[in-house]
Amino acid sequence: MSNPNDYTILWMCALTAEYVAAQTFLDEEHPKPAAGTISISDTNAYTLGSISGHKVVLAVLPKGEYGVGSAASVITNILRSFANIRIGLMIGIGGGAPTKANDIRLGDVVVSSPKDGHGGVYHYDLGKESQDMGFKQTGFLDQPPTVVRTAVSALESKHIRKGNHIVENIEDALERNPRLKRKGYACPAPESDRLYKADVVHPISEESCDAFCGTKPNKLIARQPRDDEDDNPAIHYGLIASGNKVIKDAILRDKLAQEQGVLCFEMEAAGIMNRFPCLVVRGICDYSDSHKNKAWQGYAAMTAAAYTKELLMEIPSEGLEHEGRLAVAIERRE
Template structure:
């Protein structure tokens, strides 16, 4: 069995698809922990990426949202008290704009905008067409070494116009129900031929809420404010698990959503995360303060 004290990188997933993707990118898979904290309900996979020992956890099946993510993070820190850097990796809905040509399978990394955190909690209620979001707070910044590693790594699917809404009571395929009328679609040029199959990496603001974004009009308004991606868990970690949030784009945050891109998007996000960890040396991770100590006010490494 594995010693929980040996693990310094905590990786949280939301759904089983993300959990499978995370495990696929482990260089080594370890035995389960020899001990976990009482009342810890998480399922863990332990392993190694590069020279880092990584603990991966997933939210309970069928649960999502801010409180569920916070609970998983809290239990992880109790059972693996030496975790020093946090990662939340999985899927999200894209917010394409003229500035950011975000497409399915691309990756969005939540990074600071104007000195704020890379994730904003934008709403506590429902996302209803025609209503404004109330922006309420930013996720704490991830450790400097992760932001430094992100800096080191910075070196054709149909997108419907906002006014074209997929009927909420009909789950038929968009190609059949919504059609392919050019007047209803946003035409975007093909990417460079040499890189057409390679996901693009985007860096900027991720919007988080308890509700899934399915409104193209609100999506477009938030995109004007710099939002690149929507998801439903990261803001719940604001006071529980300072982390870097990485999302693979599986839909366009509108009513034309299905699940067929989730697996691919989860894999691209996990692949980016593995690449990121390879840029971080173990001694720098060890020099970081334990996340549990940060939250308790003890700043000693």
């Protein structure tokens, strides 16, 4: 059986699709911990395994629970059960905020990037009305450990020179897990990636965008297809907004993208980062507008997981014991 004290990396997921994608990229899956080595009060679900010599704990939030509060509530049990965790990662899907400066498309990856003294994640509070919004920086210990930030820089440099291997790694993973192709984890048809103009609003109904919003050019923002010299999916580094509600408003999305430099939106990272510092990686599954659907969620989860596996390959598997234990960060916070 596995010894919980051997594991040094925590990979957090909020949704089942994210958890499935994470499991797919393990080099090896390990047995469950021996009976009695984890507190009976710990009701979290875990998968244990290894990636590039690292022993990794995959954890998922309870079914039907997501958001800042839910993410924060599971952390204490995790770090009691796996007391030697040194690195925290929050990996999953998010809504993109494309602009002229940032050509973000479905399936792309956004990585939280420290800037101006913060760790790349802002916390927002969205009121009853979309514009009733307080936008504030997350607080405590907001930067990931140096070893993680160094690995991010090294991987970014490698990708600039050689390109990323996300597509190839996903294809290999799907070959090993062919069921997932039929479960929505393969790349959808490129023509289904449509960015509507901000004033084109989908009604509150179950009617599809194809049926109601249509595909006429006057409703869409024109974008050139990516060619062989472009990274596809592309990886973007910058600000991720994390808050209490899903953003479904293209006008608000564009406002925050222009004024704050937000690249994507999600709902769990602030709850984690208020407890301990972590890196946040998001695969883009929609455009944070009214035209939401689930067609790209599985593939976006795979692109985020594939990037994370490449990142862990940049972190030396030896020497993590010199990094501070995340459980200590919580004790200091409390």
